[in-house]
Amino acid sequence: MFLKIPAASLRLAVFVIASVVLMTIDHRQHHVETVRSALSVVVYPFQYLVNLPVEMGQWVVNSLVTRESLLKENARLREEHLLLSSKLQKFAALEVENQRLNELLESSFKVGERVLVAELLAVELERFQRQIVINKGSREGAFNGQPVVDAAGIMGQIVHVGPFSSTVMLITDASHAIPVQVNRNGLRAVAIGTGATNNLELEYIPNNADIRVGDLIVSSGLGSRFPPGYPVGQVTRVAIDPGEPFAKVTAIPSAKLDRSREVLLVWPQDQTGEVNQAPANSGKS
Secondary structure: OOOOOHHHHHHHHHHHHHHHHHHHHHHHOOOOHHHHHHHHHHHHHHHHHHHHHHHHHHHHHHHHHHHHHHHHHHHHHHHHHHHHHHHHHHHHHHHHHHHHHHHHHHHHOOOOEEEEEEEEEEEEEOOOOOOEOOOOOHHHHOOOOOEEOOOOEEEEEEEEEEOEEEEEEOOOOOEEEEEEEOOOOEEEEEEOOOOOOEEEEEEEEEEOOOOOOOEEEOOOHHHOOOOOOOOEEEEEEEOOOOOOOOOOEEEEEEOOOOOEEEEEEEEEEOOOOOOOOOOOOOOEE
């Protein structure tokens, strides 16, 4: 045992001295760089194999986390897209509604009567009847026979009033009639509904009367049901039969009867300029 100790100490001393010499030479002259490079090439596969399980674990964790985060972000973006799309559609609808309301208000400013905006609730679908239901009733002061208009012209009149809603007979209803006159020359007639969606007939017009295709027909105010001067329709056809005393004249309504969503209830003025709110009988005017 005592003989082996000096030999081990000697070997240790030799290795220490050799290490110091190699480090000194490498630090000053870099002669061992080539050896280090060669050794690194030899050792790299072992380092790679040792680090491979750790790197695989990190890659799997990162992949799962990344995929989960991408799925969450994708779901969030889809929800935001749907929400923004619905808001955009709502904004577009509000823009169109705002435009319609502006047109109605401008129409109300052009006339002197008291008006109230109402919305369409339902459309009656019975044959030859053209009626709608609106969301204003007796609580708001609506009454039978009250004129109803839109931004383009007269739509009809109220024929039934409830507390919360009212039924409006359109001017194209087969039971409706309204006194009118030709805006160009004041020629008087009666516009009768035909039951068709966009068709009126003008009665009691002589064959020699001055009426032309394209003439604007407005309410005459006779009968005190409808205020005068509101557009009713435009003449589309004038047929004269020598064997008949009156010409056959048809017109298309000015109001957008099948498209309006908002309408105006009108309180006509009497001859003194005061608003007339007295109820009137329903039916033909």
